Amino acid sequence: MAVYTGPACRRCRALGVKLFLKGDRCFTDKCAFERRPYPPGKSRNARRKMSSYGLHLAEKQKAKAEYGVLERQFRKYFEEAKRQKGETGANLVVLLERRLDNVVYRSGMASSRREARRLVTHGHIRVNGHKVDIPSYLVRKGDVITVSDKMKAKEEFKRRFEENSRRMSASWINVDLDNVSATFVDMPTRDDVQPPFNENAIVELYSK
Structure with a gap:
């Protein structure tokens, strides 16, 4: 990987x-x-x-850095976004937001996407009760994300989960602090996410 x-x-x-x-x-x-x-x-x-190409490339680099993906995988997300109905740029943002490591981060179970990736790859994350150790797994509407009993028993983890969930609250993720879980209640929109990059510039870059 x-x-x-x-x-x-x-x-x-x-x-x-x-x-x-x-x-x-x-x-x-x-x-x-x-x-x-x-x-x-x-x-x-x-x-x-910077040239026009350089400016467009910088936006793609921001997106790749933000979600922790490399070129080959990022290109696959773009191709999938282009096949879907609607605006390609907005579809791309939603696909990236649906990554399991990103949902773990957005819910507050990790303080960064790097930490979230480690939790997933080390087998600490459950999706609807089943262990999923693939960071790029795409979460669907209604999926419930929980952690292993080992992590749930750690007071330090629960404390950080509570702190992070308040700091990084996302309207499309419902966090249950008591049960240490998060539910992906709905698909986010581009306006919900407000990414720190221009997704339309990425579309233009790949269209050249």
């Missing part, structure tokens, strides 16, 4: 947008993007002029 394993904060600085890739650290004064809001290897006064 291919996944980017390089410095997370460096990606935010290079792309010029805060993607909250480091979880709790991103909400503190230790956040590298807040301390050095300019590209790595450049002085803060350096100017960069």
